[in-house]
Amino acid sequence: MNTSVTLKNLYFSFPIYDQSAKRVLFENTSAVFQHGMVHAVYGRPEAGKTTLGRIMAGLVPAFTGGTISGSVLLGKEDVLKTKGYDLLEHIGMVFQDPDEQILMPFVEDEIVFPLESLGMNRPKIHERLEEELAFWDLEELRSVNPGNLSGGEKKRVLLAVLCAINPSVWVLDETFEELDEQWRETLIQRAVASGKTIIILASKHIELFDIYVATWSVITENQIFQGSKDHVLQLLGDNWEYKKLHPSMPYISHSVYNTMELPVLSVRNLSYTYPEGNSDFTLFVDKLDLYSGKITAFYGPNGSGKSTLSKLLCGLLTPNHGEIFFPGNGEKKKHAAAGALQKTTGYLFQNPDYQIFLPSVKEELMYSLVQAGIDKDDAYRQAITCGELFGLKNPEEIPSIMSYGARKRLQAAVCYLLDRSCYIFDEADSGILLSEYIRIIDLFVKREASLILITHDLRLAEKLADTIIVFQDGRAQEGFL
Amino acid sequence: MKQRSRLGSGIAVSPAYRIVSISILTAVTAVFTLLIRIPIAPTRGYINLGDVAIYFTAFTFGPVTAVITAGLGTAIADLLSGYAQWAPISLFIHGLQGFFAGLIVRRSLLIMQERLEKNETETPSIPSTPSPNRYRLSFPVILLAGLVGLIIMTGFYFLAGAALVGFGAAAVEIPGNIIQCVVGTIGGFLLTKTVIKAYPPVRDMFL
Amino acid sequence: MIESSYHPGKTFVHTFDPRAKLFLLIVYTTAMFLPFQIEILAVYAAVMIILAFPAAGIRDAFSPLKVLLPLIILIIILTPPFFREGEVLITYNTWIILTDSGLIRTCVLLSRFIGITYVFFVFFRATPLNQVVLTLRWYGLPIKAALIISMTFRFIPNVTSTYHRVSDAHKLRGSFQSGMWGWSRLKGLVPVLTSVLIQTVKSIPVMSMSLEHRGFGRTIRRTSYQRLRGGRKLFTHLTFSIIIALMLIAPIFLVR
Structure with missing residues (x-):
């Protein structure tokens, strides 16, 4: 059966609520993804890759609302006229965030569930289940709660589900991102061998699947452009490439800080063990000094202690031994109170939504100022100025339904107004343009704040930071182990 | 049935959406019940914010969702916190509480809508813009919903307690239950207001 | 969190068929409300506490008592004043503190409360939650x-x-x-x-x-992969549980 995917004159815009601006994602765009080939679809963050995948799977606008027109053909069937559940054996998608897709409290049930929907008999389900558990090396995790798995393991569970269903079209939304080298290779081999129509959605170029890719596309300015690899990567954007980052960007000057000054925050002989649970993990930090205007990168794998140290620095946790103190205040080696640390260190969580609770950008920005006793008019003026600085032009907009990038900028702006002397950026580069990320960092450096960038990305750390602290199994050391 | 079609948008009536919203709000109710406790009422050991979640659900998602999330959420919380013997009782009592609170709000929304529609047909001067913003809670409705919930909860818990631990011990928990329910109504109402303001799509989720 | 109510093990309490266990849980709870003599209720409660050892392990077996201690004290303090008839056992000046009917009533309430607490404790410690759900499915959920x-x-x-x-x-x-x-x-x-x-x-x-x-909502009938095992084991365990159930209820005929 021919299962190429054909888009004809597709239009899609998100629903509008109260003060929110109209966001058009696709306008009169057409594209063809031929049957049985590998297609790479690129796009900057928020270009609409995920929404495109979900439209193909018949899930948007059914569950999001919004306006759609044109047609999306799967073979000869128009998915805009079909329910998502009826497309189960035709199209399967692996979502970017596994937490948004896993439904069952056990790995095994997750794989079994869609097969039950297909009405498969027990021996057949058993056969497929065992096959995929073995292929994706999940046999030992079969009765584990997926919530307790690592990012890469969750992705493998979802891939096992996809392979067990074995639909005609596979949509892989940033699936290669969290997998390590070996599993990336396994996935692309399996996908190519399956002979299905493979659509890879990505925001970064990964050379790995170059040789298999039949068509190259990029989503830009509400259109899907299909063309040669070079042209597509050029449209994806210059500033996305690391090699071109350094000279051309309005870049952070590394001479802001001065080691003759006293550090803002110092750590000495620190150790911390979590009270319950994973008791075999202990964090040790001999010495760490944070200077104002200096950028420090925390680099290391998941679970190596980066976020534990960050929480200690914010006063969200209290160390078992050793101290975190403010040398600038003339204090000597006495651990600072949690309250004082909470007022010194700002934290930009990876998820910008944790602190959003007010109905407008303006109110979110004014909140902490008013709390600090600044009068309303003055706070309003400060909020507007700060909003403009971070590219938030409409102060009446409702934060919770703004775009992800705008929410990230709002989060940064809220932290900026808190005027802390030290800030922690937790994977803040995920989901936004690199140029935007760098602009935000620059704003904080100009305020002479001490910055900590938590990252998995060594190349990024090398480009941006003055010092790199490497984490390995709870040990934190400057430079490399 | 004719009435139902006027509340809740297209998304809210799809089966997958119903099941998922019930599951997520049940989890929320369970977590609110487990997480924040002020030890007062001896029979159940604590005052919790479970009722806040129950009233929030009843006010925003309506009786059909609330009857399950309230009952199941508190029952699961009992189970996980070592009060398993209360689970069947909670399932029943909190389920009723959520259901009636939601039902009262639902009635008032329908009446309000009828009135609005009547006004529109009487004064067809302005070409009516489709306004989804018909979700409004009035104070007397909240009061009534809170009161009915309060009577159901304290009444039935007293009866169940009397059978299990005797009238004396069951009477001791009445004040605690009253405080918990009052806090729940006020908290649920406050949160409904703040959440709807900060995240308007919630308005369309009432069934 | 999910695992927190289940205690893994291979004892007879664990391996007993969950459908039979659920049936016994209901019968036991009902039995605790029947007008039995206090001695019988006390024995029932004691049996359940004993069963907690294989179900939850020695260290955990008394944890429900610890949680419920304030309530147990309340029952002891607040029940007797409601019962003034019968033989007076303790007085303070002219104030009757405890009569024999009050004592019996207090003991009945304590046995009932502790017994029911423990039967639920034992059931959920010895039955994993996915089995509980499958059991409920079997009973028609x-x-x-x-x-x-x-x-x-x-x-x-x-x-x-x-x-x-x-x-x-x-x-x-x-x-x-x-x-x-x-x-x-x-x-x-x-x-x-x-x-x-x-x-x-x-x-x-x-x-x-x-x-x-994942295909939820299709008109085609869903199959179910996870199933509790039937066959002879189920039959013996159900038969066995019915016998136990009858034994639990039996004293009612002896009394009258």
């Missing part, structure tokens, strides 16, 4: 309801971690102060709870997509 229970257990850890992260975020922006009490504590929690609710409510449409994407 609709598939949608079973699905809701499973998905709730999937979401509870997520909502919990959202709550913790949100309160951390609010602490650091000064919109949440911990450690207060009463009304101000509740007011201080409003920003945090608002964020938590927005986050979770926002995830509903996305998770609904996922559920529909």
Whole structure:
């Protein structure tokens, strides 16, 4: 059966609520993804890759609302006229965030569930289940709660589900991102061998699947452009490439800080063990000094202690031994109170939504100022100025339904107004343009704040930071182990 | 049935959406019940914010969702916190509480809508813009919903307690239950207001 | 969190068929409300406490008593004053503190309460939750309801971690102060709870997509892979449990 995917004159815009601006994602765009080939679809963050995948799977606008027109053909069937559940054996998608897709409290049930929907008999389900558990090396995790798995393991569970269903079209939304080298290779081999129509959605170029890719596309300015690899990567954007980052960007000057000054925050002989649970993990930090205007990168794998140290620095946790103190205040080696640390260190969580609770950008920005006793008019003026600085032009907009990038900028702006002397950026580069990320960092450096960038990305750390602290199994050391 | 079609948008009536919203709000109710406790009422050991979640659900998602999330959420919380013997009782009592609170709000929304529609047909001067913003809670409705919930909860818990631990011990928990329910109504109402303001799509989720 | 109520083991309490266990749980709970002599109720309660040892292990077996201690004390203090007839056992000046009917009533309530607490404790310590759900399915729970229970257990850890992260975020922006009490504590929690609710409510449409994407809603009848084993084991265990049930109820005929 021919299962190429054909888009004809597709239009899609998100629903509008109260003060929110109209966001058009696709306008009169057409594209063809031929049957049985590998297609790479690129796009900057928020270009609409995920929404495109979900439209193909018949899930948007059914569950999001919004306006759609044109047609999306799967073979000869128009998915805009079909329910998502009826497309189960035709199209399967692996979502970017596994937490948004896993439904069952056990790995095994997750794989079994869609097969039950297909009405498969027990021996057949058993056969497929065992096959995929073995292929994706999940046999030992079969009765584990997926919530307790690592990012890469969750992705493998979802891939096992996809392979067990074995639909005609596979949509892989940033699936290669969290997998390590070996599993990336396994996935692309399996996908190519399956002979299905493979659509890879990505925001970064990964050379790995170059040789298999039949068509190259990029989503830009509400259109899907299909063309040669070079042209597509050029449209994806210059500033996305690391090699071109350094000279051309309005870049952070590394001479802001001065080691003759006293550090803002110092750590000495620190150790911390979590009270319950994973008791075999202990964090040790001999010495760490944070200077104002200096950028420090925390680099290391998941679970190596980066976020534990960050929480200690914010006063969200209290160390078992050793101290975190403010040398600038003339204090000597006495651990600072949690309250004082909470007022010194700002934290930009990876998820910008944790602190959003007010109905407008303006109110979110004014909140902490008013709390600090600044009068309303003055706070309003400060909020507007700060909003403009971070590219938030409409102060009446409702934060919770703004775009992800705008929410990230709002989060940064809220932290900026808190005027802390030290800030922690937790994977803040995920989901936004690199140029935007760098602009935000620059704003904080100009305020002479001490910055900590938590990252998995060594190349990024090398480009941006003055010092790199490497984490390995709870040990934190400057430079490399 | 004719009435139902006027509340809740297209998304809210799809089966997958119903099941998922019930599951997520049940989890929320369970977590609110487990997480924040002020030890007062001896029979159940604590005052919790479970009722806040129950009233929030009843006010925003309506009786059909609330009857399950309230009952199941508190029952699961009992189970996980070592009060398993209360689970069947909670399932029943909190389920009723959520259901009636939601039902009262639902009635008032329908009446309000009828009135609005009547006004529109009487004064067809302005070409009516489709306004989804018909979700409004009035104070007397909240009061009534809170009161009915309060009577159901304290009444039935007293009866169940009397059978299990005797009238004396069951009477001791009445004040605690009253405080918990009052806090729940006020908290649920406050949160409904703040959440709807900060995240308007919630308005369309009432069934 | 999901595992917190189950204690893994291979004892007879664990391996006994969950359908038979659930049946016995209901019969036992009912029996504790029947007008038995106090001695019988006390024996029933004691048996359940003994069963807690294989079900939960020695260290954990008394944990329900610890949790329930304040309530047990309340029963002991508050029950006797309601019973003034019968032989007076303890007086203080002219005040009757304890009569024999009051004593018996107190003991009945204590045995009933402890027995019922323990039967639930034993059941959930010795039966994994997925088996509980399958058991309820076997007794006729609709598939949608079973699905809701499973998905709730999937979401509870997520909502919990959202709550913790949100309160951390609010602490650091000064919109949440911990450690207060009463009304101000509740007011201080409003920003945090608002964020938590927005986050979770926002995830509903996305998770609904996922559920529909897994084929939920198709007209074709779902098959079910996970099943409790039937056959001879089920038959013997059910028969056995019916015999136990009859024995539990039997004393009612002896008394009358």
